Amino acid sequence: MDKHEHYYHRADLGRFGEIGNTAGPLAEKFFAWYGAVFADGALSAREKSIIALAVAHAVQCPYCIDAYSKDALEKGSDLDQMTEAVHVAAAIRGGASLVHGIQMRNTVNKIGM
Amino acid sequence: MGRHLPTLHERREPLAAAAVQLQRLHALALPRELDACLAEAGHQPLLATKVEVLQLNVGKRCNQTCRHCHVDAGPDRTEVMPHDVLVRCLELLDHSVIPTVDITGGAPELHPEFRWLVEEVHRRGRHVIDRCNLTILETGPYHDLPGFFAEHEVEVVCSLPHYRATNTDAQRGDGVFATSLRALRRLNEVGYGIGDPKRRLVVVSNPVGAFLPPNQRSLEAEWKRELRRLHGIEFDALYCITNMPISRYLEWLESTGNLSAYMDRLVAAFNPSAVGGVMCRTTLSVGWDGTLYDCDFNQMLEMPIIGPRHTIHEVDLDALAHRTIAVDRHCFGCTAGAGSSCGGSTT
Numbered sequence: 001m002d003k004h005e006h007y008y009h010r011a012d013l014g015r016f017g018e019i020g021n022t023a024g025p026l027a028e029k030f031f032a033w034y035g036a037v038f039a040d041g042a043l044s045a046r047e048k049s050i051i052a053l054a055v056a057h058a059v060q061c062p063y064c065i066d067a068y069s070k071d072a073l074e075k076g077s078d079l080d081q082m083t084e085a086v087h088v089a090a091a092i093r094g095g096a097s098l099v100h101g102i103q104m105r106n107t108v109n110k111i112g113m
Numbered sequence: 114m115g116r117h118l119p120t121l122h123e124r125r126e127p128l129a130a131a132a133v134q135l136q137r138l139h140a141l142a143l144p145r146e147l148d149a150c151l152a153e154a155g156h157q158p159l160l161a162t163k164v165e166v167l168q169l170n171v172g173k174r175c176n177q178t179c180r181h182c183h184v185d186a187g188p189d190r191t192e193v194m195p196h197d198v199l200v201r202c203l204e205l206l207d208h209s210v211i212p213t214v215d216i217t218g219g220a221p222e223l224h225p226e227f228r229w230l231v232e233e234v235h236r237r238g239r240h241v242i243d244r245c246n247l248t249i250l251e252t253g254p255y256h257d258l259p260g261f262f263a264e265h266e267v268e269v270v271c272s273l274p275h276y277r278a279t280n281t282d283a284q285r286g287d288g289v290f291a292t293s294l295r296a297l298r299r300l301n302e303v304g305y306g307i308g309d310p311k312r313r314l315v316v317v318s319n320p321v322g323a324f325l326p327p328n329q330r331s332l333e334a335e336w337k338r339e340l341r342r343l344h345g346i347e348f349d350a351l352y353c354i355t356n357m358p359i360s361r362y363l364e365w366l367e368s369t370g371n372l373s374a375y376m377d378r379l380v381a382a383f384n385p386s387a388v389g390g391v392m393c394r395t396t397l398s399v400g401w402d403g404t405l406y407d408c409d410f411n412q413m414l415e416m417p418i419i420g421p422r423h424t425i426h427e428v429d430l431d432a433l434a435h436r437t438i439a440v441d442r443h444c445f446g447c448t449a450g451a452g453s454s455c456g457g458s459t460t
Contacts, residue, residue, distance in 0.1 A: 045331045073320070076327030076335075076353075078280045 013063045046075040053082055054089040118178040118286075120187035121361060128367075129185060131415040134359050138442040141373060143380050147444055154385035154448075159438040161407070164430060165395040168215040168455070169194065169202055170409055171224040172401050177246055179272075179285045181319055181362040183413055186219040198403040199230055201425045206237050209430055215396075215455065217244040217409060222255050235265040244455075245271045248289055250296040259296075263303040266311040270352070270455075271297070273316045276339045280321040297346045306347040316340075317352045317457070323371035325382060325450045326353035329457050352457030355379075357410050357446040379445040387452025390459030393438045399425055407438045409455070414443065 020027030038048050049072045056064030072082050121129035128134060151157040173190035175182075206214070214234045221227055221243060234241050243262065249255050262269055273293055274280045281290035297314075300306060306314035316336065320326050333351040340346040356362045358376060366372035393407040397418075403425040406412040416439045417423040420432065452459030 040328075040331050044335060045328065046335065070324055073322060073324045074327060076275075076318075076332045078275050078277055078321075080277060080279055 049075040054085040058089040154388040175219040194401040215242040247293040247296040268313040270315040323375040329353040355453035379449040382449035392454035
């Protein structure tokens with residue numbers, strides 16, 4: 001059996017940099033930009049970290065959830081704040097589905113009697 | 114108030130012994146050794162610059178038993194700095210220009226001669242720092258301390274892991290957050306925390322878990338805004354301090370399976386530019402029995418200053434000013450990330 005028994009492996013997060021082994025200049029640009037994105041700016045590093053945590057849940061990336069759960073703590077958030085951020089992500093995902101119900105209603109109204 | 118966790122000492126845990134703590138740290142396979150890291154930073158050996166702070170650990174007795182305590186302090190501890198050691202510390206001030214005396218513990222206010230010590234240091238024109246757990250100010254005999262602090266221009270450096278309750282009570286005991294807020298309000302009432310340099314109020318945050326502290330410069334404005342918005346409390350500065358992998362925090366790291374990953378995190382986060390500002394370079398730490406140390410952490414690991422004259426009774430300040438600092442693996446705690454010291458980050 002392939003040593004990769006699962007699609008996701010915790011250790012792979014630490015190997016993220018290997019993506020630059022091919023198309024290195026593109027990876028360099030990405031990682032430099034990535035680092036700059038999360039620096040203190042108009043938003044604090046803590047605020048950016050908790051946005052990242054929410055987005056990680058929206059895109060359901062296990063690497064990002066692992067990384068930004070730790071990062072949010074290290075940036076000074078507590079579990080209550082992090083949980084509320086995940087609810088924001090879930091609300092937007094849920095709302096995005098539900099608001100399409102209007103499209104459904106438009107279609108039904110057009111062809112229904 | 115809340116849960117009482119017995120100290121390692123009270124439970125007669127082997128980990129109560131400094132030698133056992135060092136053994137546990139030495140048993141770990143670390144990705145890098147401290148000496149190599151210090152050499153990379155241009156600080157091998159690590160040298161003191163001058164003594165700017167005389168830090169007195171006046172005893173291990175405390176009204177709290179916080180889970181992360183590096184002193185293993187608690188109500189059962191009986192170590193108290195005797196009068197002759199206090200007198201010798203004051204004599205050292207008389208024969209030096211050390212500008213600051215930093216009083217810590219335990220809860221230093223529990224020392225029977227605490228107020229006398231503060232009065233004597235203040236009378237000598239030296240700046241006094243009290244490392245306060247806040248809840249002691251809400252305890253009967255100590256209720257008037259905010260006024261006493263204000264009268265003697267004591268800088269109050271107090272512990273509050275977060276501006277919200279959850280983390281504080283998890284680390285320091287049930288109900289500690291609410292009690293701490295009451296103490297902070299009373300400090301505000303006597304003029305602390307509103308920008309008066311003679312009534313300086315500093316809040317110290319330690320991580321509640323196995324992770325590094327946040328950047329204090331990044332968070333200070335938010336803490337000020339949120340403590341004011343949520344609780345109507347003012348303060349002057351935020352220090353974010355890394356938890357040292359010793360004593361009760363070491364026990365917690367081991368018992369939760371976090372020790373190896375935490376040490377790896379500290380080593381990976383070694384910051385060469387954080388080394389220059391570590392507190393041991395400008396601090397002389399005095400233990401309750403008069404033994405001299407480079408810092409309070411070395412004190413708890415029973416690693417006295419290097420050299421033959423290592424008690425307050427035989428101190429030679431000129432020799433100590435540029436001494437070689439005793440270091441070990443726990444020092445990775447002070448050199449990680451933004452660096453950590455009794456004055457918060459070092460970068």
